[in-house]
Amino acid sequence: MKIVVLLSAGLHPVSGQSILPKVEAQALRLALALGEARGRHAGPTAFPASDALGHGLPHLVHVEIPAEADPVPALVATLEADQPDLILAGRRGQGGDETGLAPYAVASRLGMALVSDAIAVERGEADGTVIVHQALPKGARRRLVVRLPAVVTVHPDAPAPRAFAYGVARRGIVETRLAPPGLPAAERLEERPYRRRPKLMRSAPACGSASERLAAAMGATSSGVANVMVNPTPEEAARAILAHLRAIGVLPPKAA
Amino acid sequence: MGAYAFSALIFAMVALAGWQISRRVAWWRLGAPAEVAWGRGLLALPRRYLVDVHHVVARDPYASRMHAVVAGGLVAASILTALAVLPPLGGSRLYWAIVALAFSVTVIGSLLVGARRYPRKPAKLSAGRFQILPFLLLAYAVGGLISAALLAWGGASAATLLPALALAAAGGLGLAYEVRRGPMRHAFAGALHLVAHPRPGRFEGRPDTALAPLDLDAPKLGAETPADLAWNRLLSYDSCIQCGRCETACPAFAAGQPLNPKRLIQDLVAGLTGDEASYAGSPYPNARPVADDTPPLARLIGEDARIHPDTLWACTTCRACVEECPMMIEHVDAIVSLRRHQTMELGLPPEKAAEPLAELRGAGEAGGRALSARTDFAAGLDLPLISVRGEADVLLWLGDGAYDLRYGRTLRALVRLMRDAGVDFAVLGAEERDTGDLARRLGDEASFQDLARKNVETLNRYRFNRIITADPHALHALRNEYRPFGGDWTVVHHTVFLLELVEAGKLAPGRLAGLSVTYHDPCYLGRYNGETEAPRALLDLIGVERREMARSGKRAMCCGGGGGAPVSDVAGERRIPDIRMGQAMETGAQVVAVACPTCTAMLEGVTGVRPEVKDVAELVLAAMETPR
Ligand code: SF4
Ligand code: SF4
Numbered sequence: 001m002k003i004v005v006l007l008s009a010g011l012h013p014v015s016g017q018s019i020l021p022k023v024e025a026q027a028l029r030l031a032l033a034l035g036e037a038r039g040r041h042a043g044p045t046a047f048p049a050s051d052a053l054g055h056g057l058p059h060l061v062h063v064e065i066p067a068e069a070d071p072v073p074a075l076v077a078t079l080e081a082d083q084p085d086l087i088l089a090g091r092r093g094q095g096g097d098e099t100g101l102a103p104y105a106v107a108s109r110l111g112m113a114l115v116s117d118a119i120a121v122e123r124g125e126a127d128g129t130v131i132v133h134q135a136l137p138k139g140a141r142r143r144l145v146v147r148l149p150a151v152v153t154v155h156p157d158a159p160a161p162r163a164f165a166y167g168v169a170r171r172g173i174v175e176t177r178l179a180p181p182g183l184p185a186a187e188r189l190e191e192r193p194y195r196r197r198p199k200l201m202r203s204a205p206a207c208g209s210a211s212e213r214l215a216a217a218m219g220a221t222s223s224g225v226a227n228v229m230v231n232p233t234p235e236e237a238a239r240a241i242l243a244h245l246r247a248i249g250v251l252p253p254k255a256a
Numbered sequence: 257m258g259a260y261a262f263s264a265l266i267f268a269m270v271a272l273a274g275w276q277i278s279r280r281v282a283w284w285r286l287g288a289p290a291e292v293a294w295g296r297g298l299l300a301l302p303r304r305y306l307v308d309v310h311h312v313v314a315r316d317p318y319a320s321r322m323h324a325v326v327a328g329g330l331v332a333a334s335i336l337t338a339l340a341v342l343p344p345l346g347g348s349r350l351y352w353a354i355v356a357l358a359f360s361v362t363v364i365g366s367l368l369v370g371a372r373r374y375p376r377k378p379a380k381l382s383a384g385r386f387q388i389l390p391f392l393l394l395a396y397a398v399g400g401l402i403s404a405a406l407l408a409w410g411g412a413s414a415a416t417l418l419p420a421l422a423l424a425a426a427g428g429l430g431l432a433y434e435v436r437r438g439p440m441r442h443a444f445a446g447a448l449h450l451v452a453h454p455r456p457g458r459f460e461g462r463p464d465t466a467l468a469p470l471d472l473d474a475p476k477l478g479a480e481t482p483a484d485l486a487w488n489r490l491l492s493y494d495s496c497i498q499c500g501r502c503e504t505a506c507p508a509f510a511a512g513q514p515l516n517p518k519r520l521i522q523d524l525v526a527g528l529t530g531d532e533a534s535y536a537g538s539p540y541p542n543a544r545p546v547a548d549d550t551p552p553l554a555r556l557i558g559e560d561a562r563i564h565p566d567t568l569w570a571c572t573t574c575r576a577c578v579e580e581c582p583m584m585i586e587h588v589d590a591i592v593s594l595r596r597h598q599t600m601e602l603g604l605p606p607e608k609a610a611e612p613l614a615e616l617r618g619a620g621e622a623g624g625r626a627l628s629a630r631t632d633f634a635a636g637l638d639l640p641l642i643s644v645r646g647e648a649d650v651l652l653w654l655g656d657g658a659y660d661l662r663y664g665r666t667l668r669a670l671v672r673l674m675r676d677a678g679v680d681f682a683v684l685g686a687e688e689r690d691t692g693d694l695a696r697r698l699g700d701e702a703s704f705q706d707l708a709r710k711n712v713e714t715l716n717r718y719r720f721n722r723i724i725t726a727d728p729h730a731l732h733a734l735r736n737e738y739r740p741f742g743g744d745w746t747v748v749h750h751t752v753f754l755l756e757l758v759e760a761g762k763l764a765p766g767r768l769a770g771l772s773v774t775y776h777d778p779c780y781l782g783r784y785n786g787e788t789e790a791p792r793a794l795l796d797l798i799g800v801e802r803r804e805m806a807r808s809g810k811r812a813m814c815c816g817g818g819g820g821a822p823v824s825d826v827a828g829e830r831r832i833p834d835i836r837m838g839q840a841m842e843t844g845a846q847v848v849a850v851a852c853p854t855c856t857a858m859l860e861g862v863t864g865v866r867p868e869v870k871d872v873a874e875l876v877l878a879a880m881e882t883p884r
Contacts, residue, residue, distance in 0.1 A: 012618040012619055012624075014619055014624055014625065014626050015618060015619040015620060015621075015624075015626070015627070017618055017619065017620075019617070019618040022614070054603070055603070056603065160610065160611075161610075161614075162603050162610075163599070163603045163604065163605050163609075163610035163613065163614070164603070164610075164613070164614060164617065165599065165600050165601065165602065165603030165604075166472065166477065166600045166700070166701075166702035166703075167476075167477045167600040167601035168600075168601065168602075168603050
């Protein structure tokens with residue numbers, strides 16, 4: 001299995017120093033547990049992605065692009081050439097004006113599925129599959145069997161990263177590649193002054209208790225009610241979906 | 257004829273010992289190279305032995321007397337007997353009477369050695385070959401005494417002399433044989449170790465305690481196997497006499513954590529040769545399971561190796577073991593070398609230390625807090641920034657204690673005292689980074705050096721006369737460990753500075769009569785920097801009743817907070833600060849005076865009814881508010 005970990009140039013949330021985002025070091029740990037992995041970073045310098053070498057990454061491919069360039073085309077072009085089975089990334093950007101969308105953009109251009117918020121990844125029983133343990137809100141977990149190739153983003157609840165080791169970093173290799181020619185230039189972001197917008201209220205249901213109506217108006221999902229079913233049978237799952245669709249008024253109420 | 261046979265025995269003993277030593281030397285040569293000032297060391301040997309070693313040995317008066325008698329007798333009797341090859345001496349009955357006298361001293365010494373181990377051996381002493389030692393000594397001494405006496409009285413015949421000589425030979429050759437693996441090894445290895453000591457400054461009256469910078473481009477970082485340690489370090493471990501003084505002093509041992517410095521040194525010895533006699537002293541308390549059998553020169557640390565990582569990380573780097581060791585062994589250097597390998601080559605610092613180490617790299621501060629928040633404790637005090645002023649008489653280094661609410665009170669007291677005394681001072685504010693002390697003790701030398709360079713660069717941009725700090729760890733780093741990185745300043749502990757201000761009449765504290773105080777010496781001030789008097793003088797000046805704990809000054813017990821031990825958090829049976837607080841309570845004092853942010857935090861963390869914990873600066877400030 002060919003594994004690539006996408007590494008970004010993050011900033012420390014307090015000091016603002018360039019650092020490797022912690023969640024990417026966590027992604028690296030998941031990757032190394034699965035097998036041999038390589039790192040991939042597109043940016044003007046390999047640092048701070050090269051810190052991943054100290055967390056146990058043996059080989060980092062650094063695609064050199066200008067500071068203002070969009071990293072996605074460069075990543076896509078080199079990844080298309082390498083054909084990895086599994087791409088791991090952090091779940092959100094930590095680099096100032098990053099959008100955090102790079103994994104999604106990469107997955108979409110490579111035509112791969114994206115599974116978000118993994119806390120563990122194991123090899124699947126069938127060849128060409130992995131089992132992803134996904135973190136859902138409120139501490140819920142879900143186990144997915146994912147057919148490769150796929151992009152998986154990693155959640156901060158994944159196991160802590162391996163400690164950085166200076167000596168290990170010395171042994172790692174950084175391979176610098178020039179970005180393939182003819183890449184489209186980065187879309188220039190348009191800057192506009194912030195404008196307040198009216199808050200859209202979902203139409204509150206007329207029935208239910210005051211707190212239910214408040215919760216509905218604030219867009220909160222019904223808390224306290226289990227909305228996660230673990231390994232349901234298809235019939236149970238279908239019934240649950242039907243009940244939900246009825247409850248929110250998509251389907252007419254069950255005929256009495 | 258008998259006289260010749262007798263002195264021939266001595267030559268046989270020397271030859272056997274020499275052979276055994278040469279086998280040992282071959283092992284030492286496996287170690288890494290080290291620079292040794294041979295000439296200076298050889299010249300200094302008598303002084304190092306008679307003054308420095310004696311100074312430590314004399315703390316145990318029985319052991320000291322015992323050693324003087326038995327070693328003095330043994331050496332004198334053996335040399336005198338050897339000289340008997342010279343015909344005029346060997347033929348003189350008076351000479352043999354003198355030899356007999358020397359042997360009788362040895363007999364008394366041997367009995368003293370035996371009396372320490374029989375009928376009951378103290379727990380700190382090792383058994384095994386050490387229990388046989390008194391018998392070997394006694395056999396040699398008694399055999400020698402009888403032989404010499406027979407020769408002196410002229411009553412020597414083959415029939416009488418032979419059994420006596422045989423007894424002396426059994427003991428003497430046994431002792432010589434023991435030079436390689438047994439207790440007698442300490443004599444030769446110890447003498448050579450004193451000559452080739454890796455920290456000669458110790459004998460020159462300065463505290464030579466700074467860790468040596470590690471070459472970060474070296475092919476292997478830190479020590480993995482015994483062969484990665486310098487040869488004179490391997491030699492020093494061979495000089496261990498297993499007296500257990502380090503074990504008695506070690507706070508981690510007392511707390512039931514799996515560390516025993518004596519055992520650790522023996523593990524380093526055994527890890528080298530593989531044919532070491534099995535260890536027969538007290539074990540690591542609550543020892544974690546490790547490999548049963550490891551080949552010589554193998555990796556030392558690991559759950560599958562000789563020494564469990566918990567043993568390595570339990571050490572607070574307090575240097576109590578080094579202070580107590582009569583053989584002048586440097587345990588902490590060994591521990592830090594091994595830690596460097598674990599952290600920098602294997603990426604295996606203690607689990608809970610990974611986060612603070614990462615924050616030190618990313619934020620310059622172990623808690624990942626904003627550097628600008630370091631001065632939050634001084635809200636309303638309006639600390640002058642040196643970046644605004646450009647220069648100041650005194651630069652106040654705040655240290656990481658400044659982030660702690662409790663310790664902020666101490667720093668506020670210090671700032672107010674400095675204001676009262678009209679001191680021209682300033683702080684670095686957001687430019688002050690962590691000194692890297694924690695990273696260095698946890699084996700992350702790379703982060704330490706990075707922080708050291710950055711701090712040196714910052715400090716050298718400003719003009720000031722002295723650095724004052726209330727943190728002995730920062731003091732030690734700035735004063736001693738930054739030197740190789742270009743840091744050369746006068747660094748003064750706040751207690752010394754306050755004493756100076758009082759003595760100069762700039763501060764006029766009143767007297768806190770009726771308050772009883774016991775002072776807890778911080779390891780990094782007392783043992784690392786030899787400063788124990790200023791805080792005591794200050795306490796006397798403010799008129800408190802000062803009581804001393806049984807362990808104080810350079811022999812004080814650690815609070816448990818050094819060396820990254822609080823983040824390593826190795827499980828034991830008791831907590832070190834609880835033990836230390838217990839010792840403070842034995843004095844009956846109402847207040848435990850501290851002079852270090854780490855000690856403050858550790859001792860404040862002790863639960864239950866206990867004396868108050870106050871920094872010396874807080875006590876001085878309180879005295880300012882009472883009439884003289
Ligand atoms: S290391 Fe020093 S103090 Fe400890 S047992 Fe050996 S000789 Fe004694
Ligand atoms: S430095 Fe202190 S904690 Fe470490 S082994 Fe020595 S006495 Fe024990």
